[in-house]
Amino acid sequence: MNAVRGLRLCLLAAGSLGFAVLFTLAVLDLPPFGGNFHPYGDRAVRASLLRGTPNTVSSVNFDQRSLDTLGEELILVASALGAVVLLRAVRREEEDEPARHHLGPADVFDALRVTGYPLLPVTVLVGVYIVAHGQLSPGGGFQGGVVLGTALHLLYLTGDYPALARIRPVPLFEVGETAAAAVFVVLALAFAGQVIASNVAVGVEVGCAFVLVLAKFFEQALLIRVPA
Amino acid sequence: MLSPVELAIAVPFLAAMVLAGAGRWLPRVVVDAVAMGATLAVTGLLGAVLWEAVRYGTVVVWVGGWRPHGGVSTGIPLVADPFATALALVVAVLTVAALLFSWRYFTEVQAVFHTLMLLFLGAMCAFALTGDLFDAFVFFELMSAVAYVLTGYRADEARSVHGGLNFGVVNSLAAYLSLTGIALLYGRTGELGFAAVGEQIRAAGGPDTGVRVAFALVCTGFLVKAAAVPFHFWLADAHAVAPTPVCVLFSGIMVELGVYAVARTYWTVLGGAEETTARALAVFGGTTMLLGGVMCLLQRHIKRLLAYSTVSHVGLLVTCVALARADALAGGAFYLIGHAGVKGALFVGAGALLNRFETVDEHELRGRGRDMRVTSCLFLLGGLALAGLPPGGMWLGKVLAEHAAPHGWWWLTVLGVLASGLTGGAVLRVWLRVFRGAGRRPAGQAGEREAGETAAPTPRVPWLMLAPGLLLLAGGLLVAVLLSGPEVLRGARTFTTGYAGTVLHGRPSLAHAGRLPELWTASALVKGLAGVTAALAVAALAVWGRRVPPAARARPVWSALHTLHSGHVGDYVAWLLAGIVLFTLLVIV
Numbered sequence: 001m002n003a004v005r006g007l008r009l010c011l012l013a014a015g016s017l018g019f020a021v022l023f024t025l026a027v028l029d030l031p032p033f034g035g036n037f038h039p040y041g042d043r044a045v046r047a048s049l050l051r052g053t054p055n056t057v058s059s060v061n062f063d064q065r066s067l068d069t070l071g072e073e074l075i076l077v078a079s080a081l082g083a084v085v086l087l088r089a090v091r092r093e094e095e096d097e098p099a100r101h102h103l104g105p106a107d108v109f110d111a112l113r114v115t116g117y118p119l120l121p122v123t124v125l126v127g128v129y130i131v132a133h134g135q136l137s138p139g140g141g142f143q144g145g146v147v148l149g150t151a152l153h154l155l156y157l158t159g160d161y162p163a164l165a166r167i168r169p170v171p172l173f174e175v176g177e178t179a180a181a182a183v184f185v186v187l188a189l190a191f192a193g194q195v196i197a198s199n200v201a202v203g204v205e206v207g208c209a210f211v212l213v214l215a216k217f218f219e220q221a222l223l224i225r226v227p228a
Numbered sequence: 229m230l231s232p233v234e235l236a237i238a239v240p241f242l243a244a245m246v247l248a249g250a251g252r253w254l255p256r257v258v259v260d261a262v263a264m265g266a267t268l269a270v271t272g273l274l275g276a277v278l279w280e281a282v283r284y285g286t287v288v289v290w291v292g293g294w295r296p297h298g299g300v301s302t303g304i305p306l307v308a309d310p311f312a313t314a315l316a317l318v319v320a321v322l323t324v325a326a327l328l329f330s331w332r333y334f335t336e337v338q339a340v341f342h343t344l345m346l347l348f349l350g351a352m353c354a355f356a357l358t359g360d361l362f363d364a365f366v367f368f369e370l371m372s373a374v375a376y377v378l379t380g381y382r383a384d385e386a387r388s389v390h391g392g393l394n395f396g397v398v399n400s401l402a403a404y405l406s407l408t409g410i411a412l413l414y415g416r417t418g419e420l421g422f423a424a425v426g427e428q429i430r431a432a433g434g435p436d437t438g439v440r441v442a443f444a445l446v447c448t449g450f451l452v453k454a455a456a457v458p459f460h461f462w463l464a465d466a467h468a469v470a471p472t473p474v475c476v477l478f479s480g481i482m483v484e485l486g487v488y489a490v491a492r493t494y495w496t497v498l499g500g501a502e503e504t505t506a507r508a509l510a511v512f513g514g515t516t517m518l519l520g521g522v523m524c525l526l527q528r529h530i531k532r533l534l535a536y537s538t539v540s541h542v543g544l545l546v547t548c549v550a551l552a553r554a555d556a557l558a559g560g561a562f563y564l565i566g567h568a569g570v571k572g573a574l575f576v577g578a579g580a581l582l583n584r585f586e587t588v589d590e591h592e593l594r595g596r597g598r599d600m601r602v603t604s605c606l607f608l609l610g611g612l613a614l615a616g617l618p619p620g621g622m623w624l625g626k627v628l629a630e631h632a633a634p635h636g637w638w639w640l641t642v643l644g645v646l647a648s649g650l651t652g653g654a655v656l657r658v659w660l661r662v663f664r665g666a667g668r669r670p671a672g673q674a675g676e677r678e679a680g681e682t683a684a685p686t687p688r689v690p691w692l693m694l695a696p697g698l699l700l701l702a703g704g705l706l707v708a709v710l711l712s713g714p715e716v717l718r719g720a721r722t723f724t725t726g727y728a729g730t731v732l733h734g735r736p737s738l739a740h741a742g743r744l745p746e747l748w749t750a751s752a753l754v755k756g757l758a759g760v761t762a763a764l765a766v767a768a769l770a771v772w773g774r775r776v777p778p779a780a781r782a783r784p785v786w787s788a789l790h791t792l793h794s795g796h797v798g799d800y801v802a803w804l805l806a807g808i809v810l811f812t813l814l815v816i817v
Contacts, residue, residue, distance in 0.1 A: 015805025029438025192292030
């Protein structure tokens with residue numbers, strides 16, 4: 001067994017070394033750092049101004065290369081579905097009712113409670129702001145969606161799991177996620193350049209997908225167990 | 229209004245979202261109907277696009293209307309040339325077959341299975357049709373993410389999760405390498421479109437070392453998907469555990485899309501016909517043909533056996549790309565379509581066995597399939613077709629590839645007969661043992677039981693499960709008759725010439741229809757029969773040959789090969805790195 005392990009490490013070392021050398025060779029052939037050769041960047045800026053999109057990043061994401069963004073969106077959807085499939089309670093496992101447990105840090109300091117609850121609406125507000133401001137400044141649906149998706153989980157940090165489970169009915173978030181993704185499919189292909197609408201669709205989709213993925217993780221960690 | 233090309237991508241994604249959102253409340257029959265309806269719609273759309281592409285030339289659609297001005301654009305083109313469209317059409321047809329097969333399929337987890345199949349369909353279509361390197365990477369990732377989940381779909385079996393994990397780790401690493409290569413190409417050229425990158429490199433005086441390394445890195449990702457040796461380890465692990473309809477898509481087209489992407493990158497970025505790249509691809513292709521064939525014969529798990537035969541056949545496709553000639557590519561196209569049909573049919577047959585006996589172990593099943601006439605027929609004809617029975621697509625493809633090979637490539641003929649004999653022979657051996665009960669009971673420990681894929685074992689395999697197998701087999705066997713040879717050759721010429729002109733400058737793409745070599749000649753038929761004879765001999769020796777001395781003496785070799793295919797993901801990663809270095813060195817030196 002040790003011999004196999006040694007051979008594996010030798011092969012890995014040789015491969016890594018070779019790769020490092022070849023990669024260095026390729027990097028040495030790149031244009032020098034800090035030059036002004038940016039043909040794509042120059043064109044993208046011009047194109048975004050031409051279509052009246054103030055933020056070039058948004059213009060690239062939701063207009064010029066909207067098909068890429070569509071693919072990335074769907075990767076997130078597929079990953080959320082993957083979490084549903086791979087983390088489901090399988091035959092030899094049992095799933096508890098959330099209400100049976102006061103799972104989570106129910107005994108938190110009052111100080112944390114006092115800061116945690118008021119932070120929830122503030123975090124949601126920040127998330128909405130980042131989504132809504134995406135066409136003007138860096139940010140947008142992806143970043144804002146993540147903030148929105150994680151905001152709900154403040155309830156878990158300051159309260160307990162049943163409280164969290166109550167405010168995120170999974171079917172509702174599934175519908176929200178897929179409806180937003182469907183809207184984005186149409187936007188990306190048929191109405192490329194609708195930056196505000198695209199940001200909203202992406203924000204809803206990403207937020208819901210995060211909630212769903214985390215919900216699966218919570219279930220796996222807290223509720224599903226293998227009977228002794 | 230969206231063009232048919234865009235619709236072919238939008239329809240499966242939209243249907244997938246409907247099923248993912250509403251699957252919780254929809255009855256099973258509606259879920260089936262929506263999935264099947266969307267897939268048939270995509271098939272129709274792609275059929276129409278293919279007709280247009282063959283008749284009037286490549287269809288180029290710039291998403292969002294970002295048409296190029298003076299040959300430059302910041303947008304993403306969808307390029308429906310005859311080859312890309314035909315590949316997408318193969319994806320759609322195989323998805324129809326897979327969905328038919330899974331009509332009676334297990335119904336766990338809402339409509340997630342159907343959602344994933346539709347996402348897979350859309351991702352593969354977009355991957356085939358896109359004319360942009362980075363966009364290809366995005367849909368490569370989507371395709372992979374869905375494929376990992378589908379592999380591990382039966383998550384209650386540890387083996388499924390293991391297979392999915394190995395697949396995920398190896399393919400994700402490969403994708404990062406592709407992305408690194410794309411970043412290097414972007415750094416050099418400031419472009420991301422296949423056509424635009426190629427134009428910039430030509431304008432700078434052709435590829436140098438840096439470009440070649442970048443190209444090799446991009447291709448590595450695709451070659452891992454294509455399961456070229458030594459990147460092939462994940463494939464058998466994944467195929468052995470993935471649900472049967474998923475295997476039909478994996479073996480039939482997903483793996484082959486990796487070869488397609490290598491070819492697309494090769495011709496658009498490097499311009500095709502590079503001596504060093506041809507050598508690298510030939511070395512990898514030839515090794516893959518041989519090792520895949522040998523490993524195929526060594527298996528007793530039928531799905532694993534079929535998986536290794538896919539490895540071997542992909543080797544020939546890689547070699548077709550290495551030949552860098554339009555007629556070799558036309559051969560590759562015939563081979564790919566023939567293989568998709570035949571291998572799909574064989575997996576359907578394996579699925580029928582699994583659902584009835586809850587095992588696909590060849591030794592366990594010995595003689596138990598005597599009353600399964602249709603499945604038996606699938607394996608017999610499938611084995612012969614893999615070995616190159618005329619007029620199958622695999623026969624014609626191999627003949628064309630050998631015809632296109634220059635003088636120094638005598639090894640291709642030898643490897644061709646060997647690969648046919650080993651892969652076809654292995655399947656015929658399964659047919660003899662399982663359906664004819666031939667040979668002695670093989671010694672060795674019992675195989676493992678697996679859960680079937682239907683709610684209860686199916687004593688009589690339903691027609692709805694076997695029909696797609698029969699249709700695929702018929703398609704695979706009749707490709708050479710059904711498809712017009714000159715049109716395929718013209719598609720290959722369109723693939724190899726004038727891509728940048730068509731995409732960036734709107735020049736007409738129709739290449740001249742060429743003449744294929746005469747097909748029904750004595751020598752071509754002899755080549756086909758040589759493969760079939762070799763397969764019959766291999767099968768007979770495997771079943772009735774009592775301890776053939778050479779095979780017994782080579783036992784250390786077989787056990788070394790088994791050790792090599794350890795299932796340890798660390799080994800796979802080490803081989804991945806070593807393979808990259810070897811491939812890159814062959815490309816640049």
